[in-house]
Amino acid sequence: DGGITQSPKYLFRKEGQNVTLSCEQNLNHDAMYWYRQDPGQGLRLIYYSQIVNDFQKGDIAEGYSVSREKKESFPLTVTSAQKNPTAFYLCASSMGDGHYTQYFGPGTRLTVL
């Protein structure tokens, strides 16, 4: 089955530690995205990538980093510089090249202890 997988589903981190969230897709999509969701809020864009080896900051990139070494993978690192990292993180992908519909993974809930 084609889709987007995110792991782990739940993640706990101590303050001051970096943590990496995984996102993999087998849809052969060119574009991938990371969003953050806070309770009662819509989704806010952290980073996006339209092709391999290229990515751009979204609206709230501070304290986050990404890489896009393979088309299928777009990991997100939450660094210790992110002041309020506890949130639900969602990865999405789209075909790109004029195809705008984004498809989402199941999400990772990060809690900082």
Add this chain to the structure above:
Amino acid sequence: GNSVTQMEGPVTLSEEAFLTINCTYTATGYPSLFWYVQYPGEGLQLLLKATKADDKGSNKGFEATYRKETTSFHLEKGSVQVSDSAVYFCALTIRGGSNYKLTFGKGTLLTVNP
């Protein structure tokens, strides 16, 4: 800039009631419009979409019509079920934009009681 405004929830209905969730938008450029649904603890699922004025998106009994004159994309369903209980998000992206970014409303929580 671009923005999406949804009616504030929560919305509580009885089974088989009629549902409307209002969504209006402002956009620079030509938007495509989407409704996504999120069940508790899960990611977002695409519910329906419309890419140009007067298009109607539909899926699973839900419908929404792209109204350019009123900049609206209201979600409707004629008879809701308990299984429709979820959070619904309206979103837009700008066709021809450089990053395909989705702009979301804040979501509307729907609870359907038996």
